[in-house]
Amino acid sequence: MPGDTSSIVLRFAPNPNGPMTIGHSRGLSINSEYSRMYGGKVVLRFDDTDPKVKPPIIDAYDWIEREYEWLAGKAPDIVIRASDNMSRYLKCAEEMIAGGFGYVCRCSVEDFKRMREEMKDCPCRDRLVSDTLSDWEAMNSGEITEGDAVVRVKTAMALPNPALRDWPALRILDAPHPAVDGAQYRVWPLLDFQSAIDDHDQGVTHIIRGKDLMDSTRKQTLLYEHFGWSYPQTLYWGRIKVHEFGKISKSEIKAAIEKGKFEDWDDIRLPTLPALMRRGFRGEVIRDFWIDLGITQKDISISMQTIEAFHAKRIDSSTERRSFVRDPVKLTLEGSGGPGPELSIPKHPDGMVQGSRDWTVGGSVVVQSADVNAGSIRLKEYADITVSGESAAVDSWSRTDERPVVQWLPLDMGRDAVLHRPEGRLISFESGLLEDFELKIGEIYQLERVGFARLEDLPDEGPAKLIWLHS
RNA sequence: GCUCGUGUGGUGUAGUUCGGUCCAUCAUGAUGGACUCUCGAUCCGUCGACCCGGGUUCAAAUCCCGGCACGAGCACCA
Numbered sequence: 001m002p003g004d005t006s007s008i009v010l011r012f013a014p015n016p017n018g019p020m021t022i023g024h025s026r027g028l029s030i031n032s033e034y035s036r037m038y039g040g041k042v043v044l045r046f047d048d049t050d051p052k053v054k055p056p057i058i059d060a061y062d063w064i065e066r067e068y069e070w071l072a073g074k075a076p077d078i079v080i081r082a083s084d085n086m087s088r089y090l091k092c093a094e095e096m097i098a099g100g101f102g103y104v105c106r107c108s109v110e111d112f113k114r115m116r117e118e119m120k121d122c123p124c125r126d127r128l129v130s131d132t133l134s135d136w137e138a139m140n141s142g143e144i145t146e147g148d149a150v151v152r153v154k155t156a157m158a159l160p161n162p163a164l165r166d167w168p169a170l171r172i173l174d175a176p177h178p179a180v181d182g183a184q185y186r187v188w189p190l191l192d193f194q195s196a197i198d199d200h201d202q203g204v205t206h207i208i209r210g211k212d213l214m215d216s217t218r219k220q221t222l223l224y225e226h227f228g229w230s231y232p233q234t235l236y237w238g239r240i241k242v243h244e245f246g247k248i249s250k251s252e253i254k255a256a257i258e259k260g261k262f263e264d265w266d267d268i269r270l271p272t273l274p275a276l277m278r279r280g281f282r283g284e285v286i287r288d289f290w291i292d293l294g295i296t297q298k299d300i301s302i303s304m305q306t307i308e309a310f311h312a313k314r315i316d317s318s319t320e321r322r323s324f325v326r327d328p329v330k331l332t333l334e335g336s337g338g339p340g341p342e343l344s345i346p347k348h349p350d351g352m353v354q355g356s357r358d359w360t361v362g363g364s365v366v367v368q369s370a371d372v373n374a375g376s377i378r379l380k381e382y383a384d385i386t387v388s389g390e391s392a393a394v395d396s397w398s399r400t401d402e403r404p405v406v407q408w409l410p411l412d413m414g415r416d417a418v419l420h421r422p423e424g425r426l427i428s429f430e431s432g433l434l435e436d437f438e439l440k441i442g443e444i445y446q447l448e449r450v451g452f453a454r455l456e457d458l459p460d461e462g463p464a465k466l467i468w469l470h471s
Numbered sequence: 472g473c474u475c476g477u478g479u480g481g482u483g484u485a486g487u488u489c490g491g492u493c494c495a496u497c498a499u500g501a502u503g504g505a506c507u508c509u510c511g512a513u514c515c516g517u518c519g520a521c522c523c524g525g526g527u528u529c530a531a532a533u534c535c536c537g538g539c540a541c542g543a544g545c546a547c548c549a
Contacts, residue, residue, distance in 0.1 A: 015549050113545090162474065163475085299477070
């Protein structure tokens, strides 16, 4: 990391207009990891100064703090809401106007766009400071209506980069803010202005952000020069795309939820952090995954499968096994001798999880219907059998030949369960019998020959609810 | 259109600052085999890349010039 790293201050600044998504998780992982490496601090700042186009959701402040902790493994060092700093932004704006490096512009959007293209000064640019100051007051008092004026930072209209030419800093918005008292403010700062002031006020030393914000850095640097501040060191990462999800838009997800296309923000088909949490992903594994990828400015495109493979590898050795027989068929066992009714099966085949699952085998067992077609099968860890109709003859207790090994359950050991599994735009429901041994809500199990799943609910009445994690 | 950024196997990366130690690293993937009473894991092998074209040089992934491709910004969004 460049610059003085003796006591770094980083920041992570989401908009609380929904929970975080997998996209945010990269930014947060990288910021929190750098903070850990250098013994620095992270400011969690809610950039919530657009009550109109991206209105904050009041619950999202808490969601995000929880998600932060889940992913980073610790709470943020400082939590700030931009909407609490409104008076500071307005004061800075006034100072900017009074200092002559900002002005109130009353041109229409189209007119200004044209002047920007033609590199021509806007007529509002060279008005007397006193005139533009009175316009500023009029903006705040309500004499100027929404859309009729904007405060711009005076840079230069001849700048080669069109994005930098007299960029907009504040605008009028007549909309209530859910976290701010009523109609207290009319003029709200845009991101580049708000964030620039906050970074300075909060003593941010390093900014690590997506390279789509490179022009923000340049805009804000120009503003810092006006104020005589020095800009933080800045690092960028490239665009990230997850194949399965494409572009993620919180407002589109919100609309889809309202239309009933998804259950809620934690619908298991969604790329949100609540959905990932619900499926049983572990925050520190997701974090390690992003850190493994590193930060480069290259645009990258990864598959959810890559994340899942990484996750499976990390949790495998600490995840207990359970049997889950889908589409079960009941078989009556006919045979004598054998190991007796008590059976002990390890919680994990390699013994990384100590202990065993103790089964009591009665006269009946269940196997998956697709497995009985093979005729001769081996009930794993138990017996070689040959199926005929609804009964099965035990050929041998020990493994004697190459017949397929199948999952099974003593009938009395199973309880009804439904596995919920995201299948693209749909959710599939697979019913079966789940091994009823030391089940705990919230726990992740590897369902043998099926995959990893989280046990979400274990009602007294009705089937247990399993949520698919990954294979 | 203007501005900025990025190009290394299918995917993600190391190496580029300061040219040689790079017939290019590691992981994942694909594939062949061994092993295994779930999936897998493990072990052995194989496949596969420096965007293109010039230039400088004894020597270029690395430096220079010119293309090309992709991405982002040019919002009264964040």
